């Protein structure tokens with residue numbers, strides 16, 4: 161699939177909470193060819209390495225791509241300092257995203273924290289068939305819940321301190337959702353311990369499961385090996401290193417060798 165390097169205008173910038181920002185980027189070719197679960201590699205000021213940020217939503221009518229990100233270090237702090245009307249140097253869309261939308265009729269999307277944004281466009285592609293289980297630390301850092309409500313049947317919320325929705329981890333409320341709805345697939349994104357628990361849940365209920373992994377990245381296009389991760393071939397069980405940036409970030413959960 162082709163990737164493009166474009167100067168993308170920041171059409172709008174919103175602060176969702178604390179250091180979490182929501183940008184809408186104009187991006188003709190990138191918006192036209194992006195799919196859910198792919199990512200953009202964004203040049204951040206003088207940083208040599210671009211920073212990967214997931215496609216959150218594609219707005220076809222505006223030929224625009226929405227991204228949501230948290231400030232983690234200097235690169236994302238630089239990004240957070242940009243304002244509406246400025247241009248970003250963006251490479252994308254990159255990676256192998258979520259797919260098989262026609263194959264499932266009762267999917268559950270499971271997002272933990274910053275794992276929620278890449279699932280929003282995924283929810284849209286299911287056209288109302290998906291439910292979502294979203295987990296956050298507390299009520300102050302919940303995000304996109306109204307957006308998910310627009311595109312999903314039910315949206316289950318869990319917070320670790322119980323300040324919103326169910327008290328506990330998202331995997332607890334995901335388990336109830338899987339049981340009550342007889343889900344036929346799981347699409348998940350979030351921290352590795354969460355994904356590992358989701359993979360175990362999918363194995364227990366024998367449900368197809370797709371997970372989006374995060375690794376530190378260098379080039380973002382399969383040329384430097386920084387993002388290598390160990391996987392096993394689901395058919396013959398043979399181990400092999402794959403690139404999260406090129407072969408992923410989305411893998412079948414059964415292919416991932418969990419730490």
Ligand SMILES: Cc1cc2nc3c(=O)[nH]c(=O)nc-3n(C[C@H](O)[C@H](O)[C@H](O)COP(=O)(O)OP(=O)(O)OC[C@H]3O[C@@H](n4cnc5c(N)ncnc54)[C@H](O)[C@@H]3O)c2cc1C
Pocket residue numbers: 199211212213214215228229230231232233234235236237274277278373374375376377409
């Ligand atoms: C495919 C992919 C999609 C992503 N999508 C999003 C997104 O939609 N929204 C978002 O907020 N973030 C996302 N990230 C994470 C984001 O890329 C990092 O937060 C960012 O690169 C940090 O850059 P920095 O210069 O601000 O911080 P740095 O100074 O580079 O790092 C700050 C801290 O973050 C850690 N870190 C850096 N990169 C990663 C990474 N890839 N995974 C885990 N920890 C990391 C570092 O170890 C360090 O502790 C994604 C990462 C990948 C690989």
Ligand code: FES
Pocket residue numbers: 376377378379380381382383384385386387388403404405406
């Ligand atoms: S980041 Fe360079 S190979 Fe993946």
